[in-house]
Amino acid sequence: MTDVCPIVVDVKAEYADEHSQPEQNRFVFIYDIQIRNIGDQAAQLLTRHWVITDGNGLIEEVMGDGVIGEQPVISPGAEHCYNSFCVLETPVGYMQGSYQMLSEDGETFDAPVPAFTLAVPGALN
Numbered sequence: 001m002t003d004v005c006p007i008v009v010d011v012k013a014e015y016a017d018e019h020s021q022p023e024q025n026r027f028v029f030i031y032d033i034q035i036r037n038i039g040d041q042a043a044q045l046l047t048r049h050w051v052i053t054d055g056n057g058l059i060e061e062v063m064g065d066g067v068i069g070e071q072p073v074i075s076p077g078a079e080h081c082y083n084s085f086c087v088l089e090t091p092v093g094y095m096q097g098s099y100q101m102l103s104e105d106g107e108t109f110d111a112p113v114p115a116f117t118l119a120v121p122g123a124l125n
Helices: none
Strands: 009-014 026-036 043-054 057-064 079-088 091-101 108-119
Touching: 009 091, 009 108, 026 108, 043 079, 043 108, 079 091
Parallel strands: none
Antiparallel strands: 009 026, 026 079, 043 057, 043 091, 091 108
């Protein structure tokens, strides 16, 4: 395995106004994830680890098997996409994390998910 991670993760997040209740400090964000395999071996997503930080600095860690009930195998040149959601008590926050992957040669490695912002439109200038 090289020093370059063969898995690239892209995220797009948006505020879900229709599911939020700002008057009750409930802000729902939907995020779309694209996991691309740029390596030369298939890799299976085993687990996820999220670190979610709200605008008050409250940190929540979420760990578990797979994503949305799946542990997909991603072939070289292929991608796996899914969406999920997060609920914050503040109108601004961010998430970051990683996926633990298993390459077809039996090595495990972490694929990082860079920090991304969760913000109600107009909350940030």
